[in-house]
Amino acid sequence: MNLQEVVATALLLSGCFFYIAGTVGLLRFPDVFSRLHALTKADNLGLFLVCGGLALQQGSPRIAGLLLVIWLLGLLAATVSCHLIARRALQMTDPEQRP
Amino acid sequence: MIALAMDAIIAIGLVWLALRTVRGANVFSAIIMFIVFGLIMSLAWARLHAPDLALAEAAIGAGITGALLLVTWRRLQVLEGSVPQVGAETRSLWLTLPTGLAAALLIAGLGWVALSLPAEPATAGELAWQRLPEMGVSNPVTGVLLGFRAYDTLLEMGVLLAAWLGAQVVASEHRPGALPGPAHEEVPLVGALLSLVVPISLLVAVYLLQAGGSAPGGAFQGGAVLAAGGVLLCLTGRLEAADQASLIERVVLILGLAVFSGVGLVMLPLGEPMLAMPGVWAIYLIETALLLSIALTLVLLFAAAPGLRRRL
Amino acid sequence: MMDWLLPLTGIVLLLNLILGMLRVYRGPTAADRMLAALLFGSTTVAVLLVFAEWMDVPALRDVALLFVMLAAIISVAFVGLPESDEGNP
Numbered sequence: 273m274n275l276q277e278v279v280a281t282a283l284l285l286s287g288c289f290f291y292i293a294g295t296v297g298l299l300r301f302p303d304v305f306s307r308l309h310a311l312t313k314a315d316n317l318g319l320f321l322v323c324g325g326l327a328l329q330q331g332s333p334r335i336a337g338l339l340l341v342i343w344l345l346g347l348l349a350a351t352v353s354c355h356l357i358a359r360r361a362l363q364m365t366d367p368e369q370r371p
Numbered sequence: 372m373i374a375l376a377m378d379a380i381i382a383i384g385l386v387w388l389a390l391r392t393v394r395g396a397n398v399f400s401a402i403i404m405f406i407v408f409g410l411i412m413s414l415a416w417a418r419l420h421a422p423d424l425a426l427a428e429a430a431i432g433a434g435i436t437g438a439l440l441l442v443t444w445r446r447l448q449v450l451e452g453s454v455p456q457v458g459a460e461t462r463s464l465w466l467t468l469p470t471g472l473a474a475a476l477l478i479a480g481l482g483w484v485a486l487s488l489p490a491e492p493a494t495a496g497e498l499a500w501q502r503l504p505e506m507g508v509s510n511p512v513t514g515v516l517l518g519f520r521a522y523d524t525l526l527e528m529g530v531l532l533a534a535w536l537g538a539q540v541v542a543s544e545h546r547p548g549a550l551p552g553p554a555h556e557e558v559p560l561v562g563a564l565l566s567l568v569v570p571i572s573l574l575v576a577v578y579l580l581q582a583g584g585s586a587p588g589g590a591f592q593g594g595a596v597l598a599a600g601g602v603l604l605c606l607t608g609r610l611e612a613a614d615q616a617s618l619i620e621r622v623v624l625i626l627g628l629a630v631f632s633g634v635g636l637v638m639l640p641l642g643e644p645m646l647a648m649p650g651v652w653a654i655y656l657i658e659t660a661l662l663l664s665i666a667l668t669l670v671l672l673f674a675a676a677p678g679l680r681r682r683l
Numbered sequence: 684m685m686d687w688l689l690p691l692t693g694i695v696l697l698l699n700l701i702l703g704m705l706r707v708y709r710g711p712t713a714a715d716r717m718l719a720a721l722l723f724g725s726t727t728v729a730v731l732l733v734f735a736e737w738m739d740v741p742a743l744r745d746v747a748l749l750f751v752m753l754a755a756i757i758s759v760a761f762v763g764l765p766e767s768d769e770g771n772p
């Protein structure tokens with residue numbers, strides 16, 4: 273097992289950990305806003321680590337570039353989605369109960 | 372062993388999602404379950420080593436159809452003034468459980484029959500696989516779609532055009548009106564999203580078209596991706612319905628069918644059977660025309676409009 | 684080492700999807716259901732990338748690219764809804 277595989281394994285495992293953390297936040301947090309926060313941050317970081325681990329595992333620069341682009345687009349999509357959903361949720365809640 | 376566990380999770384998830392779609396508590400959650408069902412189905416296609424099907428299922432089944440359902444739900448609310456309700460009949464267990472069991476028995480029976488048939492050695496698939504290099508493409512899906520079974524694809528384009536015409540007939544009587552103005556038109560993030568996603572969808576569509584010869588891709592997948600970009604433009608209010616189809620739109624709508632039929636008919640006076648491809652260039656030419664037609668037809672079907680124009 | 688790591692990652696991600704669906708199914712407000720777009724945008728992309736590596740089907744990376752774009756479209760479709768009682772049970 274060379275260094276490349278060890279680092280790739282570590283990245284994949286920590287990516288899984290962050291995904292699990294995001295899901296735990298999604299299930300256990302009390303409020304839609306805190307759930308949004310947990311899901312967006314943890315999942316994006318998890319995706320970055322998984323992409324990194326897979327890029328190292330594959331070893332080709334072209335695939336690494338493609339995975340980087342996929343992660344960046346995922347970041348963009350998640351950011352805009354989170355913002356839009358949060359705005360919508362804010363509009364839908366009563367003014368008294370707003371955080 | 373682990374692969375079996377993963378496939379079992381996907382299969383059970385699909386069944387559960389289907390159940391939740393049919394027995395949803397309200398229409399909104401049923402629509403979301405349907406979209407999720409489409410996405411997991413795309414994962415199932417990926418597990419079955421069918422990336423072309425995964426692409427088409429995700430883009431059309433989950434993306435465009437999901438967005439269409441949500442927009443329809445929105446329009447129904449505006450039209451009727453109240454939230455669409457789920458009929459009590461579709462939620463009753465007396466109806467769904469026997470129907471589900473009957474469907475499961477049917478699938479099981481068909482599967483048992485199919486698996487117990489002796490495998491024929493020289494089926495059409497085998498022959499097509501052997502003669503694929505004659506087509507000039509190495510992707511078997513493209514070879515079948517545009518080479519060996521070109522009639523099917525030609526008629527599918529006709530079906531797509533007929534669907535759009537039928538939608539126009541219905542829409543001319545019950546004009547749905549403009550989409551309720553998006554509340555997020557002034558959100559700057561949406562502009563940034565569009566300026567990145569729409570060009571990328573164009574790039575990915577053209578890439579899929581070009582890659583269709585040797586890798587999973589092709590006209591349908593590229594057209595679906597391009598249509599997804601167009602749907603995004605409609606949803607964010609950058610494009611809106613026009614009353615008439617402009618000349619360019621009319622030309623593009625029939626372009627796929629016309630080019631395909633033209634290339635096919637041109638072969639007749641040359642002594643070849645109809646729709647025999649004269650070369651790989653013919654396949655790429657036809658696929659380009661198909662891409663444009665499919666993308667425009669899907670976006671127009673989504674917008675329920677004869678044409679599109681930029682929102683002023 | 685990698686033989687079991689990649690499918691294990693896939694299973695962990697799929698289980699995340701299922702557990703996340705629990706929130707989408709139960710979530711009291713409609714905004715909770717819209718979280719599905721976010722959840723699927725990240726998790727299914729990761730699952731597809733893992734599949735691409737594990738099953739050695741490079742085309743699945745293109746499918747992952749498509750999924751990312753779909754997540755954006757679906758969330759835009761979700762939030763453009765009128766202000767009314769949309770799905771609170």
